[in-house]
Amino acid sequence: MILLYEGGFRGFLGCVFEAFARASAADPSARNGADWIERLADVGIERRDRYIPALFAESTIVPHNGARADRTEAGLMHALGREGFDAAVKAYLSERPGIDTALLRFFARCIDRGMGQSARLEIPENFAVFEASRRSGIEAHRFMGLVRFRELEVSGAAVYYAPIESDCFVLPLIARHFADRFNDRDWVIHDAGRDAALVYRVGSGVDLAEGFSLDLPVEGLYSGEERLIQAYWRRYYADIAIDERVSRKRLTGRMPVKYWKYLVERN
Amino acid sequence: MDLAGKLSILADAAKYDVSCSSSGSDRASAPGSLGSGSVGGICHSWADDGRCISLLKLLLTNSCIYDCAYCRNRRSNDIPRTSFTPDEVVDLTMQFYRRNYIEGLFLSSGIVRDPDHTMGLMLAVVERLRVRERFNGYIHMKAIPGADPATIRRAGLLVDRMSVNVELPTEASLKLLAPDKSREAIFSPMALIGNAKAEFLEDGKRLRSVPSFVPAGQSTQLVVGATPESDRTVLGLASALYRKFELKRVYYSAYVPINVDSRLPVCAPPERRENRLYQADWLLRFYGFGVDELFEGGDGNLVDSLDPKAVWAIRHPEFFPVEVNGADYGVLLRVPGIGVKSARRIVAARKSGRLGPEDLSRLGVVMKRARSFILCSGRAPVSLLSDGRESRIVRGKAGLGQLLLPL
Numbered sequence: 001m002i003l004l005y006e007g008g009f010r011g012f013l014g015c016v017f018e019a020f021a022r023a024s025a026a027d028p029s030a031r032n033g034a035d036w037i038e039r040l041a042d043v044g045i046e047r048r049d050r051y052i053p054a055l056f057a058e059s060t061i062v063p064h065n066g067a068r069a070d071r072t073e074a075g076l077m078h079a080l081g082r083e084g085f086d087a088a089v090k091a092y093l094s095e096r097p098g099i100d101t102a103l104l105r106f107f108a109r110c111i112d113r114g115m116g117q118s119a120r121l122e123i124p125e126n127f128a129v130f131e132a133s134r135r136s137g138i139e140a141h142r143f144m145g146l147v148r149f150r151e152l153e154v155s156g157a158a159v160y161y162a163p164i165e166s167d168c169f170v171l172p173l174i175a176r177h178f179a180d181r182f183n184d185r186d187w188v189i190h191d192a193g194r195d196a197a198l199v200y201r202v203g204s205g206v207d208l209a210e211g212f213s214l215d216l217p218v219e220g221l222y223s224g225e226e227r228l229i230q231a232y233w234r235r236y237y238a239d240i241a242i243d244e245r246v247s248r249k250r251l252t253g254r255m256p257v258k259y260w261k262y263l264v265e266r267n
Numbered sequence: 268m269d270l271a272g273k274l275s276i277l278a279d280a281a282k283y284d285v286s287c288s289s290s291g292s293d294r295a296s297a298p299g300s301l302g303s304g305s306v307g308g309i310c311h312s313w314a315d316d317g318r319c320i321s322l323l324k325l326l327l328t329n330s331c332i333y334d335c336a337y338c339r340n341r342r343s344n345d346i347p348r349t350s351f352t353p354d355e356v357v358d359l360t361m362q363f364y365r366r367n368y369i370e371g372l373f374l375s376s377g378i379v380r381d382p383d384h385t386m387g388l389m390l391a392v393v394e395r396l397r398v399r400e401r402f403n404g405y406i407h408m409k410a411i412p413g414a415d416p417a418t419i420r421r422a423g424l425l426v427d428r429m430s431v432n433v434e435l436p437t438e439a440s441l442k443l444l445a446p447d448k449s450r451e452a453i454f455s456p457m458a459l460i461g462n463a464k465a466e467f468l469e470d471g472k473r474l475r476s477v478p479s480f481v482p483a484g485q486s487t488q489l490v491v492g493a494t495p496e497s498d499r500t501v502l503g504l505a506s507a508l509y510r511k512f513e514l515k516r517v518y519y520s521a522y523v524p525i526n527v528d529s530r531l532p533v534c535a536p537p538e539r540r541e542n543r544l545y546q547a548d549w550l551l552r553f554y555g556f557g558v559d560e561l562f563e564g565g566d567g568n569l570v571d572s573l574d575p576k577a578v579w580a581i582r583h584p585e586f587f588p589v590e591v592n593g594a595d596y597g598v599l600l601r602v603p604g605i606g607v608k609s610a611r612r613i614v615a616a617r618k619s620g621r622l623g624p625e626d627l628s629r630l631g632v633v634m635k636r637a638r639s640f641i642l643c644s645g646r647a648p649v650s651l652l653s654d655g656r657e658s659r660i661v662r663g664k665a666g667l668g669q670l671l672l673p674l
Binding site: 116117119120121122127141144145146147148149150151160162177180181182183184185225229231232233235236237238239240241242243244245246247248249250251253254255263264265 | 270271274275278279281282283296298299300301302303305307309310311312313314315316317318319320321323324359362363365366367368370521523535536538612615616619620622623625626629630
């Protein structure tokens with residue numbers, strides 16, 4: 001059985017709840033038994049828009065339920081500990097194929113045998129979770145550096161706008177860093193691939209906005225100084241490389257080409 | 268000259284300083300002011316040479332009263348000279364930082380008039396950034412040997428890191444190539460910074476609110492390949508500097524021939540050597556190796572074709588194989604293919620069960636390297652993929668002898 005959800009992490013938590021509830025209902029006598037790994041072996045979880053129906057696989061859509069998501073979150077926090085739960089969230093944000101189901105198995109094992117199980121990387125699901133959370137962490141850290149704000153003038157006020165495209169959904173992971181660092185101006189970091197954005201307003205903090213898009217070319221909104229500062233940065237970038245040591249291989253190894261699209265200095 | 272022209276010249280003149288780290292400072296952000304520190308450091312871009320760009324690296328001026336043979340800015344070179352005003356540097360830093368191009372400023376300078384005057388000019392930039400602009404980003408500043416200790420101390424309270432470049436590893440080389448500098452002049456500001464940092468740390472234990480003094484510590488740079496010193500001399504000096512002045516980092520810079528000068532070699536930058544020195548430096552700092560261990564049975568230089576940890580392992584067949592299910596953390600660290608992280612993970616993971624070769628790969632061990640040096644529950648891990656020749660090497664100590672041959 002594949003449980004499908006809509007929306008983000010809270011929808012996913014709803015499916016986790018549903019998986020455990022169904023297994024309990026199917027075998028009420030085993031309610032307190034610690035055999036979740038086996039009892040959930042045939043259940044999978046997938047986001048609805050990513051689900052490709054397979055032959056013979058049954059699926060059902062689990063409707064959104066805030067209260068259940070809350071209960072699940074509290075329960076998982078208890079079972080996994082703060083660190084384990086954070087790793088699970090990061091793994092979820094990786095959006096790697098199959099990660100939602102791997103997370104369910106990971107939860108089942110930790111509930112059955114204790115949170116110490118999360119360190120056992122020789123177990124394939126645990127390794128998948130660990131790898132996925134590492135990926136998200138690495139990419140989030142990369143984007144702390146690779147975000148490039150453009151200074152826009154919107155109805156007389158300065159707004160700093162940065163478009164990005166990332167493999168993992170990094171916005172939730174970088175929100176705090178940018179809100180701390182750039183707390184004295186309004187800014188937007190726009191995940192152009194997912195139509196989501198972090199929107200920061202001085203005084204009211206940072207929000208994650210879904211369904212965010214810009215319908216006009218952003219260059220038209222550049223402030224008076226923006227082009228000049230960009231030109232300075234490009235010039236600095238070109239001058240700081242040591243000609244005798246130029247190496248395309250080293251460059252693309254450390255800063256893969258997929259990240260170049262919105263980098264001022266590479267365009 | 269316009270600002271773009273100055274930027275070109277003064278960035279170009281600063282690029283041979285390899286330090287670009289922005290780590291070690293957890294400068295907290297403050298509401299209403301720009302910037303914060305990140306303990307791990309953040310790279311913002313990578314230049315065409317593949318080097319990370321974290322800080323805006325600039326010279327305040329490329330005019331210099333000194334005549335160091337290896338330096339592009341030496342007095343006897345006929346090149347265009349220019350200077351930034353303090354506010355030009357402040358504005359560039361703020362504008363770049365606001366756009367998240369950089370993690371902060373790395374400010375260095377040629378020596379104008381005298382060391383103290385130069386240091387005063389640099390201090391003016393940093394004061395304006397910190398006080399007037401309330402800039403909370405990372406600042407790395409050069410301490411100029413010969414500057415008034417009071418100026419250096421003032422700067423130390425404003426910046427995250429200070430560095431004094433040793434450049435040449437011996438007094439003889441300094442005399443030859445940098446006649447205006449001396450070891451004594453270089454080491455005394457290092458000692459000053461180290462002592463001041465210790466003083467403030469000590470006060471911090473007793474008093475509630477003590478400002479932090481160069482919270483990210485001090486670093487230095489050694490040029491390799493311009494003078495005949497061996498790797499052993501270079502690393503011996505580095506290790507003494509780590510010990511004596513508690514340096515955070517020693518950077519090694521492969522010499523790039525910029526000037527035509529009969530005292531200097533003509534060669535491509537020794538990048539491989541630079542790389543091996545960094546590997547050895549890591550072994551000294553994080554793997555519990557001593558300098559002497561790295562050069563046993565060698566000629567005083569690191570082996571070019573193999574990393575220094577593998578070299579040590581091959582010279583010590585009696586140490587191997589290591590049983591991964593029992594060996595201490597320090598012993599695991601000596602195994603090629605096992606790093607600090609994977610050694611920690613092994614120690615944690617084996618509490619809940621014995622580890623086999625597959626588990627080790629998942630824990631991050633590079634099995635290709637480690638295979639010949641370990642046992643898993645008494646058995647040598649033999650890869651199903653390896654050909655006959657390889658598996659002969661991995662079985663028992665006779666095999667290690669074969670690995671010694673290329674040396």
